[in-house]
Amino acid sequence: GAVVSQHPSRVICKSGTSVKIECRSLDFQATTMFWYRQFPKQSLMLMATSNEGSKATYEQGVEKDKFLINHASLTLSTLTVTSAHPEDSSFYICSAQWGGSPGETQYFGPGTRLLVL
Amino acid sequence: GENVEQHPSTLSVQEGDSAVIKCTYSDSASNYFPWYKQELGKGPQLIIDIRSNVGEKKDQRIAVTLNKTAKHFSLHITETQPEDSAVYFCAASINDMRFGAGTRLTVKP
Numbered sequence: 503g504a505v506v507s508q509h510p511s512r513v514i515c516k517s518g519t520s521v522k523i524e525c526r527s528l529d530f531q532a533t534t535m536f537w538y539r540q541f542p543k544q545s546l547m548l549m550a551t552s553n554e555g556s557k558a559t560y561e562q563g564v565e566k567d568k569f570l571i572n573h574a575s576l577t578l579s580t581l582t583v584t585s586a587h588p589e590d591s592s593f594y595i596c597s598a599q600w601g602g603s604p605g606e607t608q609y610f611g612p613g614t615r616l617l618v619l
Numbered sequence: 620g621e622n623v624e625q626h627p628s629t630l631s632v633q634e635g636d637s638a639v640i641k642c643t644y645s646d647s648a649s650n651y652f653p654w655y656k657q658e659l660g661k662g663p664q665l666i667i668d669i670r671s672n673v674g675e676k677k678d679q680r681i682a683v684t685l686n687k688t689a690k691h692f693s694l695h696i697t698e699t700q701p702e703d704s705a706v707y708f709c710a711a712s713i714n715d716m717r718f719g720a721g722t723r724l725t726v727k728p
Contacts, residue, residue, distance in 0.1 A: 508662075536715075545708060545718045546663070595662050607653065608716060610662040 504530045506598045508611035515586055516619055522582045523614045525596030531576035532598035536608060537569070540593040552579050586618045621646040623711050625719025633727050638699050640722045642709035643691040651712040652685060652692045656705045657721075663708060667694070699726045 505528040515521050525535055534553050538546040550566075552558040552573035560566045570582040579598075583590055593615050597608040622645040632638050644652075650671040655663035669676045669683045669692065676683050680699075685692040696703055704726045709719040 506662075545720045548715060548717075551715060606651075607665060607668060609665065610655070612662045613660070615660070 504528075504598070504600070504609040506532075506596065506609050506611040508596055508614050510614060511612060512615045512617075514617045514619065517587055518585055520582055520584045521586055521616060522580055523594055523596075523616075525579045525581070525598065525611050527577050527598040527609070530598070530600055532579075533576065533601055534599040534606075535573055535579040536597045536599070537571060537579075537581050538595045538597065540595060540613075542593075546595065549581075583616065586616070588618045591616055591618045621649055621711055621713060621717040623709060623717045623719045625709050625722055627722060628720065629723045629725070631725045631727065632699055634699060634701060636699055638694075638696045638703070638724055638726075640694045640707055640709070640724070641691060642693070642711070642719050643689075644711040644717075645690070646711070646713055647687075647690060649711040649713045652683070653710050653712070653716075654681075654683060654694050655708045655710065655718075657708065658705045666707075696724075699724075701726050701728050 507526045509524045537549045540546050549564045550558045550560045552571045554573050558571035573579040595613040597610045599606045599608050625642045653668035656666045657663040667681050669685050680697045682695040706721045706723050708721050710716045
């Protein structure tokens, strides 16, 4: 299957700072990338969908000014958590999809665990 | 929007037994149904998927069945092994993917 990487795998930061998470598709070009958040023992919650070269589409309740998403190339998307607070602590997972059509397979990255002190 | 329900939330089986996890979806237009396995601290891994034009798909010990009329699909794992222990998520996709709440499977040696 396709390989998606995330960096960093784990990050601890102080409250008020910004954190950038990278998501890369290593062996295919990802037209669409998705960002999810997962709290302990819960399911994956879609935060936003990003298509290469265009603005991300955010899910209801997700602040676009707080969670900045950039999808500048077909192999890289970044999520920046701005002015992070303890309640932003979570497991952030990206996924990448080859095509832009509904029903394409999503391949997930290994996740990034964010802890905000 | 699409709503996916998954049962059971936890499942414990003896090694060698079969495990079945069931999901229902609400939007009859959904056409793609993947299953993911997530181990602790890792991202979900695709283990099998099925599209709406197929009723059943099998890959070694894993099979998925789809009943479009009833809007439900199931994951079947036969001859379970301890390494099958993980959280399994079903999902249904039309425009974007919606996940079930997950099933924590424990396979006892």
